[in-house]
Each structure stands twice: as C-alpha cells, then as structure tokens.
Amino acid sequence: xxxxxxxxxxxxxxxxxxxxxxxxxxxxxxxxxxxxxxxxxxxxxxxxxxxxxxxxxxxxxxxxxxxxxxxxxxxxxxxxxxxxxxxxxxxxxxxxxxxxxxxxxxxxxxxxxxxxxxxxxxxxxxxxxxxxxxxxxxxxxxxxxxxxxxxxxxxxxxxxxxxxxxxxxxxxxxxxxxxxxxxxxxxxxxxxxxxxxxxxxxxxxxxxxxxxxxxxxxxxxxxxxxxxxxxxxxxxxxxxxxxxxxxxxxxxxxxxxxxxxxxxxxxxxxxxxxxxxxxxxxxxxxxxxxxxxxxxxxxxxxxxxxxxxxxxxxxxxxxxxxxxxxxxxxxxxxxxxxxxxxxxxxxxxxxxxxxxxxxxxxxxxxxxxxxxxxxxxxxxxxxxxxxxxxxxxxxxxxxxxxxxxxxxxxxxxxxxxxxxxxxxxxxxxxxxxxxxxx
RNA sequence: GUGACCGUAGUUCAAUCGGUAGAGCACCAGAUUGUGGAUCUGGAUGUUGCGGGUUCAAGUCCCGUCGGUCACCCCA
Numbered sequence: 001x002x003x004x005x006x007x008x009x010x011x012x013x014x015x016x017x018x019x020x021x022x023x024x025x026x027x028x029x030x031x032x033x034x035x036x037x038x039x040x041x042x043x044x045x046x047x048x049x050x051x052x053x054x055x056x057x058x059x060x061x062x063x064x065x066x067x068x069x070x071x072x073x074x075x076x077x078x079x080x081x082x083x084x085x086x087x088x089x090x091x092x093x094x095x096x097x098x099x100x101x102x103x104x105x106x107x108x109x110x111x112x113x114x115x116x117x118x119x120x121x122x123x124x125x126x127x128x129x130x131x132x133x134x135x136x137x138x139x140x141x142x143x144x145x146x147x148x149x150x151x152x153x154x155x156x157x158x159x160x161x162x163x164x165x166x167x168x169x170x171x172x173x174x175x176x177x178x179x180x181x182x183x184x185x186x187x188x189x190x191x192x193x194x195x196x197x198x199x200x201x202x203x204x205x206x207x208x209x210x211x212x213x214x215x216x217x218x219x220x221x222x223x224x225x226x227x228x229x230x231x232x233x234x235x236x237x238x239x240x241x242x243x244x245x246x247x248x249x250x251x252x253x254x255x256x257x258x259x260x261x262x263x264x265x266x267x268x269x270x271x272x273x274x275x276x277x278x279x280x281x282x283x284x285x286x287x288x289x290x291x292x293x294x295x296x297x298x299x300x301x302x303x304x305x306x307x308x309x310x311x312x313x314x315x316x317x318x319x320x321x322x323x324x325x326x327x328x329x330x331x332x333x334x335x336x337x338x339x340x341x342x343x344x345x346x347x348x349x350x351x352x353x354x355x356x357x358x359x360x361x362x363x364x365x366x367x368x369x370x371x372x373x374x375x376x377x378x379x380x381x382x383x384x385x386x387x388x389x390x391x392x393x394x395x396x397x398x399x400x401x402x403x404x405x406x407x408x409x410x411x412x413x414x415x416x417x418x419x420x421x422x423x424x425x426x427x428x429x430x431x432x433x434x435x436x437x438x
Numbered sequence: 439g440u441g442a443c444c445g446u447a448g449u450u451c452a453a454u455c456g457g458u459a460g461a462g463c464a465c466c467a468g469a470u471u472g473u474g475g476a477u478c479u480g481g482a483u484g485u486u487g488c489g490g491g492u493u494c495a496a497g498u499c500c501c502g503u504c505g506g507u508c509a510c511c512c513c514a
Contacts, residue, residue, distance in 0.1 A: 007487095009505070066439085067512080084514040112514080117439085119508060128514080276514090298514090319514055350472070386474035401472065415474075 013116075013124025023339045025127065025322060028156070028329070029109050032129050032320075035152050039144070041105040041131060046088040048111070052078040054087045067114045081113045085130045085319065086304075093134055094308030102135030102313070121293060121324045132317025134304060139247050141316050142280040142300060143254045149284065149318070150263045162332050163295065164285040166267035167251070170277050170299070172234075172244030173268070180226060180237050181219045191215060191223065196271050231266045247279060270297075278302040280316060288331045295328055296320045344436055345372040346394040348385045350401045353378075361400055361410070368429050370436070372398075390415060396435055398428075 010016045017025060033043075052070045069081040082088060085108055093100065108130045118124060131148065133141040146165065153163060177183040177191060190213040198206050210220050226234065231252075235245045248266070255261040272281040276299075283297035298318025305313050329335050345365060347358055358374045365372045373394070375385045389397050399411035399420075410428050413420035414435055423431050 007505085012505075086514070114514085116512080117510095118506085119510095122513090130514090272513095296514090321514085348473085381471075382473050383470080384474095388474090390474050397473085399472075403472085411472090413473075418474080420473080 011124075013118040015123065015125070020339075024326070024335065027336075027339055028322075028325065029127070029129065031155050032152060033107075033109070035155050036107045036129075036131055036148065039105065039148050039151075041107045044089065044092065044106050044108050045110065046082070046085070046092065046108070048082055049079050050082050050088060050091075052080040054091065055080055055083065067116050069113050069115055082110070083112055083114045085110050085112065085128065089130070089132065089134075090304045091308060093313060094305040097305070097309055097311055097313070100135075103141065104132075104134040106134065107131045121327055123323055127322040129320040130317065131320075132315050134315040135313050136316075137314045139250045139254070139280070142247075142251055145298070145316050145318065146251075146255065146264060146282065147258065147260050149282075150260050152320075153263075153284075156329065156334050158328075158332065158334060160263045162287055163263075163328075164287055165264045165282060166270045166285065167248075167264055167280065167282045168267055168270040169244045169248050169280050170271070171279055172238075172242070172248050173271065175238050175242045175244045176226060176234055176268075179239070180234075181222045183215075183219060187213075187215060187219075192271050195223075195269050198269060227268065234268075244279075251280065272297050272299050276301050282318075286328050286331070291327055291331050293324070295324050343373050343392060343394050344370050345396045345398055345432070346385075346389040346392070347372060347374045348382065348389075348397055348399050349375045349378040349380075351378045353401055353405065357400055357405060361398065365398075365429075368433075370429075370432065396432060398432075 015021070037043075052068070055068055068083050071079060073079055089106065089108070093104065109127060110130065111125055111127050113125045115124065116122065131145065133145060146167070149165060173192065174188055177188045181187075181191070183191060191210070194206060194209045194213070194215075197209070201209070207220065210223070211217075215223075231248070235242075235249070238245050252261065252264075252266065255264050267283075270281055270283050271277075272283060279300035279302070281297070281299035284295045286293055286295055296318055298316070300314065300316040302314050303312045304315045305311070347361055347365075349355075349358055355378065362372055362374050373392075375388065386397065395415055397413045397415060399413065404410050404422070407422070409422050409424050411420055411422050412428055412432055412435070421431075
C-alpha cells in the first residue's frame, strides 16, 4: 500500500478559510474598511516577516519573546513572523519621518502570529484591524478614535446594550496613586497589576496580593475609597494642574456634547498592560453573559518611534482581532443570513449544442456585469445540473439548447420561484437583471 | 509553560459488565434520456487519531504521543 496519507487539518491554532468562511471575513472587514475610510484613514501594509530585533529590542519582555515565531534565513538573518503590527508601523513612520505630513491617520488589516496555547477567543494566527493616529498629542485624536469605535460597532448593528466602552487614563491613575495613596513609583506598578487582576481573583487574593507587595493597610483603605468614589470626587483630590484630570474631563465633555457618551463610561480599573500606554486607555467589553470578556482595547503611547529616531511621535490607536469579533457577532446574532455566493447565473449545457455557444453566452453575460458559470460537463443530466445550481445557490439558470438557438432565444429559470420563461436574445438581459435585483 | 475534559463513516452521534462497529443526515446511482427542494429503491464508507501495554478477547482498561476544546499564565 502507499502508506499513510498526510493530515488534512491546518496547523495548530490556524484556520482554513473555506469560501463561506472567507465570505464572512470579507464581509466584516470590508464593513470596517468603509467606516475607517469615511473617517479619512489611509491603509498601509507591511511584510509578514520582520527582523527579530524589531521585537526583541522592544521593552525586552521575555514572555513576548517566547510567543514569537522566529528562525534564521539562509543568510543567517534572524527573522520573526510579526506578532503585532505596531513595530512595523513604527518602523515605517520612522523611516519617512521628515516626509510625512502629521498627523497621520493610518489603518491596516493584517494577519499576525503568536506561539501560544489556543483557547476561546485566541488562536495562533489571527487577523486584526489596526487603527492609529500618529503625531497628535491632544485629546481631539483620542476623541476621534473613540467615536470611530462606536461607529464601527454601530455599522454592525451593535447597540450600547451589547458592549461597553470603558475609558480611563494612565496619567490620571498615576496622579491618584501619588496624591491620594501617597504611593511611590514602584508601588504604583504593583498596585496597577493588582487592580488589573481585581475582577478575576477573589477579594481575599486581591488583598493578600496588595499586602504582600508592601502596600500599607492605610493605602489599601485609601484604594477602597478611591474605587467607591465618583470621577468628580477623585478629580477634587488632585491638583488643579493635573494633566490626567484635564484630559479625561476634556474627553468626556466632548463625548457628552456629541452624544457618544451613552456608549462610553469612565472605569478606573481599566489599565491595559504596562509601560506602553501613557495617557488615555480604553477597553471594549462584550456585555453578553456567555462572553463577558474584553473584545479589544487600546490607548495612547507617547513615543512610538524611540527605537529608530530621536524625534518623538505620540500616537493613539487600537487593534481589533477577528477571532473575538466573530464570537461577538455570533452571540449577538449580527451575522446576516444571506452572505451569498458570488455567482449569479449558471448556464446549463446540452451535449448536442456546440460548446462555443456557451462560451459566447457566458462572455455576453460577463460584459453585462453578470457573474456566471458554465456547467462544464455537457453530458450530465439536467437533474444533476440543477441540483448543482441549487446547492451552489445560483438564483438563476439559463438554458441554451438546439431549440433556443433555432428560435434566437434563451430559457431563463428563476430557481427560488421555480418559474421559467423563454425570452428572445434581445431582451433576456433586461429580464435577468430585474430578477437578480429582487 | 500548568491543569481538566474529549477524539468512532463526509458529518452528528450510538455501541450494556471488556465479547468480533451501527443509526440519522449528507453523498452517489436509478424510478424520470431538456428541469432542482418531496417520496421510494439500491449503493459506497471506517487501520475506532496514532504507537505500545494488559487480556482468550480492547472503541471500551493502562501508558505514551498527536490533535481538539476550556481554564490558568500572558496579553498586541
């Protein structure tokens, strides 16, 4: 025997996109593209392989390095498959820093890979929409990104009840820690980690974590008070010149004035990882009980291109992955049922008719802008041809046989209505168009 | 990296205490030689993920491995 066959399953944590899967992905990414381009964002792209140093240099996180696919090429260059898009954009921006007109509004839709254990909402390869504003420090950019997110969600019919957009600010957080808790810089780091975990771990674990990290009982008490306080009360505790306060107040008054505030809320516990973010941070949560998780998030970082240039470029943006988003769409029933196949017309064939007639008809339809297939096996029974047409979801089948050629006509058949009629070659296109519209 | 559960036909699943693997759907052919969703008739299909062990006998028990799912870890 020929031995064993190769496995047909895709590599762990990656997915095959069969035509129906591709339709879904194309559907939502093109919708996203529409929204983002209406905001005047420009698309960019980059290579899937980058120098390993591009990632290794960045903040030197061991864990990130463990999640990077890397290897050596034939010229002994150390390469990595991109695990995120930001270093690539940073490189691109830095490379043309003097030529680009800031602020930039850029977006990309790219596939990324990370070596990790697949689980719900997270695979080894995923596709992600990245949207950023570069070179603008003011909160107008922050506001724009947040309103863009709301519009993005709305484009899919997601209303405020389906998701939460929670917003905070790293500067504000740091100010509160310093002024209210009198926390030292190292303590702030520890506290932010504990706060980040707060919703996931038990009350006891949370308190132990803080105590074990050298946070005094007084500080813990203050922290409890902070969480019980409103945004306004917290602001009152901070100096009048607090930048964090000014940014959050400015941002929220803009959101209120434009009506976007009904989708947004202040949430002191939103922190989004570390170091990276310096100002506004935000996170979008799914509100459905089955999927109470973060869909995506982002924030402001002060220096995007420090690795490449002396000049600092501030930016704000987010990355929105397809895996979590698909879960979201499914749970909230936001995927349209009629993401149909692309073919509009199938041309049925007969053995006793010259094939060139079908080639001509097909070309005639294409010129008219009607996508079509010729049934290739002319000896196949009509039952088989029609079954095929039905399974493929062709709304219309056209018959062209000896009789029709003699009469200068075609038979067009409306599959869903199970009706058909004979129409002259001069008029069938118009009739067909009418059918395809409805 | 740690832990839990799962892996049987294309698919969804069944198989009693360990006793020689079966059903629905789907598929193919025909009833219908130029007309599809129903019905009827017939048909094909498995190294039970893989490798080893225990046993007279393993889909079933044990070990390993690969794959899937989920949680932890981590998070763009």
